Amino acid sequence: MTESMTEPKTESEYRPAECHEATILLERARAEVVPVLRAAIGSMPGPLRRIGLYHFGWENADGTPATGGSGKAIRPALVLAAASALGGPAARAAALRAAAAVELVHNFTLLHDDVMDRDTTRRHRPTVWTVFGDDDAILAGDALQALALRLLAEDPHPASRAAVARLADCVVELCAGQQADTAMERRDPGEVTLEETLAMAEAKTGALLGCACALGALYAGAAAADVAALDAFGRESGLAFQLIDDVIGIWGDPRHTGKPAGADLAARKKSLPVVAALTSGTPAASELAGLYGAPHADEEDLEYIALTVERAGGRDWAQAQAADRMARVMQELARAVPDPEAAGGLLALAEFVTRRTA
Template identity: 55%
Template sequence: MLDPRLRAAVDRLPGMLRRIAGYHLGWWDADERPVAASPGKAIRPALVLLAAEAVEDRVDEAMPAAVAVELVHNFSLLHDDVMDVDRMRRNRPTAWTVFGVSQAIIAGDAMASLASAVLSESAGPWAASAVRWLNDCVVDLCDGQFLDVAFEQLDRVDLAECLRMVHGKTSALLGVSCALGALAGGGTPRQVELLRQFGYHLGLAFQLVDDLLGIWGDPAVTGKPVGADLVRRKKSLPVVAALASGTAAGDELARTYRADTPVDVARTSELVELAGGRKWAETRADEELAHAMACLDYANCAPRARGYLVEVANLVVRRNH
């Protein structure tokens, strides 16, 4: 359902902006020859459509919102790859390594603008609210990404600061995806808010698992080198929990992060685990999933859609950690 509409939206971009967006989305190579690369998991648009089905089963009316959140997500990934100097995504070279840094940033900007355009053209009476919510979410996302980059320059970051960063970087978009689906699907204000909270807690769980995979993930699954976050001395949630542990391993980890020498990935990941960072993140991910399920229980969802939302939530949290 999503793919033809997403392609139609991207086709509206001019020239090289379209080419870069389609390359990033895995549709073609740098010369626009079709390829069978991974387009990503499409979790956010899936949440939009399932939330619409969960309230009044008006899925087609929610399709512009599904396209919009996928465009916003990929705008953020294009920028994220530049800021993190990631050379691989989904097991292929990132867009900035192929087309250039400036070009990738501009293509990302165009995708964000296109998302608002797609949503504003929706026929429903909810379109104005939806555009406002999406734009507010983009501001939250940028705030979260700003904090994520800023943390790399700090010796210490407390968990409260780190969780605020995750709220913007990840939870806000998953929350608004569910809210937009429920809104477009004709849900009550209570259903819209409960599904927003479902997505918000799912977003926290998602980021916790993503951070775990950034340290211990299989490159064949993640598409990134093992320990990539540690090499960049990234203040991910497991690392921040380990640094705050007050343990000898946590103190050694702090010294490793401050040192002006290459990171020993094997030893550093061991330190995060010894200091309790891995266990804390796994436990907190399970807790956030439980909070998400509680919100779903109160939202009075249609049984079939609820079942699929549970499946998506479990997929997010059980990703090889």
């Protein structure tokens, strides 16, 4: 840790004593899933293939090979860890296509979200829409969704059909989450409730992590109750992640987060700590509402807004909520995978997800 504008409590509180296991699981998942992803992207006709190869960081825009990373592979690692926890190495091996399918869906949503949010950088490279245009980004996203569901449907595994239905259902939830997010950003801060902000975060972030774990369980032939418990495990991990990510988005160190301190406040984002603060009924809440209604602020103003969110209880609420979600994560995991040895991988990944600083 180096010095920072405000001490990132969250990072130190949640900083892992040891995340070696998660790192190994993620590396292994990447090594196994990337060839499946490349084959899927490679099966597309020329221009769509080029956009896909660029997006995943395997090619530059001109078609020359690139060495950019294709992402952390958290979702594939969750699929594989869930299959392994409930069905051992055979189930884990069988779930490889499902792991790749979940990653394709994740990347389909990134392509479309970047168009909608006008985000210009993704994994330290210009986003697809900035390089190829909106139309190509939309079409490549559409194609990735189709590739994901085709990959699962072509899988001869007995869980294939149920997995397609579940992943497609998750896509509807992801779309609803993104819809709620974009609609919420257009509304007056005073009109947004904490309940709907949490529901949005669950749909946008929790749903796919939950689905990843549920697919792993399905491929292990797990009972419906265990599939549901692993879905809840993934969802709660996702919510814990979002809460911590939102805290970092306000008080985090830009050298760790990769975005300027207070960026979420500068953009007037209705993130979870902000909505918790705005709806706290405290005097600081009224002050915050006034500050959030005013136009763009300088760095000093942003520090003051961050302080006001904190005084209105937004930071404490988010950290308590995150801790509460992590407790539920443990509960759901213990319910589905009572053997701590078998549950170790999933737990390591959940802790990795919620301790990330960038």
